[in-house]
Amino acid sequence: MKIGIVCYPTFGGSGVVATELGKALAKKGHEIHFITYTQPARLDFFSENLFYHEVKVASYPLFDYPPYELALASKMVDVAQSVKLDLLHVHYAIPHASAAFMAKQILATKHITMPIITTLHGTDITLVGKDPSYEPVVTFSINQSDGITSVSEDLRKDTYSQFEIKKEIEVIPNFIDLQRFKKQKKDHFKKVICPDNEKLLVHTSNFRKVKRIQDIVAVFAQVKEIIPAKLLLVGDGPERVKIEQLCKDLEVEKCVHFLGKLDAIEEVLSVADIFMMPSEKESFGLAALEAMACEVPVISSNTGGLPELNIHGVTGFLSDVGDVEDMVKNTLTILKDENLPKFRANALARAKEFDISNILPLYENYYKRISEQVKGTLKV
Numbered sequence: 001m002k003i004g005i006v007c008y009p010t011f012g013g014s015g016v017v018a019t020e021l022g023k024a025l026a027k028k029g030h031e032i033h034f035i036t037y038t039q040p041a042r043l044d045f046f047s048e049n050l051f052y053h054e055v056k057v058a059s060y061p062l063f064d065y066p067p068y069e070l071a072l073a074s075k076m077v078d079v080a081q082s083v084k085l086d087l088l089h090v091h092y093a094i095p096h097a098s099a100a101f102m103a104k105q106i107l108a109t110k111h112i113t114m115p116i117i118t119t120l121h122g123t124d125i126t127l128v129g130k131d132p133s134y135e136p137v138v139t140f141s142i143n144q145s146d147g148i149t150s151v152s153e154d155l156r157k158d159t160y161s162q163f164e165i166k167k168e169i170e171v172i173p174n175f176i177d178l179q180r181f182k183k184q185k186k187d188h189f190k191k192v193i194c195p196d197n198e199k200l201l202v203h204t205s206n207f208r209k210v211k212r213i214q215d216i217v218a219v220f221a222q223v224k225e226i227i228p229a230k231l232l233l234v235g236d237g238p239e240r241v242k243i244e245q246l247c248k249d250l251e252v253e254k255c256v257h258f259l260g261k262l263d264a265i266e267e268v269l270s271v272a273d274i275f276m277m278p279s280e281k282e283s284f285g286l287a288a289l290e291a292m293a294c295e296v297p298v299i300s301s302n303t304g305g306l307p308e309l310n311i312h313g314v315t316g317f318l319s320d321v322g323d324v325e326d327m328v329k330n331t332l333t334i335l336k337d338e339n340l341p342k343f344r345a346n347a348l349a350r351a352k353e354f355d356i357s358n359i360l361p362l363y364e365n366y367y368k369r370i371s372e373q374v375k376g377t378l379k380v
């Protein structure tokens with residue numbers, strides 16, 4: 001198939017899923033056209049089946065707010081026509097689903113039928129999407145999509161409860177490439193960070209409030225009192241300065257390393273003993289899946305789709321959002337020498353269930369089904 005993929009090309013989870021999906025589809029022989037405002041972060045190599053179309057927003061003195069959505073819709077129309085796309089798959093509802101709706105209408109005037117699939121990733125539903133300034137457009141454009149997928153059962157339920165959605169939502173979870181995400185021998189790296197064989201806690205994110213990094217630091221400060229430990233915080237974002245200050249306030253700053261944004265995250269995960277994800281909301285938890293694939297057990301909150309990934313007492317533990325004491329207790333349980341190997345093995349076994357080879361056919365079948373449905377609708 002010739003598939004147009006629209007996404008946020010940055011380090012966010014939805015962009016990673018969209019890019020990895022496109023790459024895997026291209027490997028299987030599909031022709032993939034990324035339509036975004038900058039080259040997706042993980043699309044840094046040549047493949048005969050991968051194409052990138054940049055959305056450029058023309059500026060004009062009248063525009064206080066550059067009309068990205070219009071430029072995106074125009075680019076979708078242009079690409080759909082010129083390469084004869086079979087389908088458009090947009091990731092993250094805002095503003096991609098409404099831009100896709102506009103593109104579909106324009107293409108219809110040119111007698112081109114374009115099936116649109118929207119994948120809901122999380123904050124497009126749980127945070128930003130339900131804001132009154134976006135809600136009517138989000139509801140409308142999700143309903144106008146020919147196919148809708150969500151990355152967890154919980155996000156599916158949330159979408160139905162918070163928006164008036166009249167269509168079926170298909171759950172297709174996040175996936176992992178186990179060829180890339182696997183535990184590597186990085187003893188030298190571990191020695192540098194943990195010279196006295198300290199236990200290593202790791203967190204990666206875009207440092208937004210929703211990630212509750214303050215809980216990680218609070219858990220770490222207590223764990224460190226009992227077991228020698230270090231904390232690696234990977235990524236960057238709006239909360240960073242506050243978290244740095246908190247580390248100083250709790251007098252743990254010498255044991256906490258901020259690594260900034262990293263591409264080769266699997267190298268850091270390879271030396272981790274525990275991955276922390278105490279989020280306020282988390283529709284799936286791709287970063288936790290990446291950790292599990294590298295044999296790292298997960299301490300997480302029990303919010304959103306996390307219980308669909310992290311199995312309590314097996315691959316890690318789940319706690320109520322903000323329950324730092326429970327997270328401390330659970331962290332100490334996992335870190336016991338007699339427990340850690342079992343949790344590591346369970347984490348890997350669970351990650352294997354989300355291997356890309358299991359999830360990719362779900363998307364391919366869904367594309368086929370929706371395309372046939374749209375064609376069927378046309379015949380009526």
Ligand code: GMT
Binds near residue numbers: 122123124174279282
């Ligand atoms: O929260 C992020 O890290 C970014 C965000 C996004 O949409 O870019 O991630 C969401 O989508 C990921 C991929 O489907 C999910 O694994 C994350 O759980 C989800 N984040 C939240 O729900 C907060």
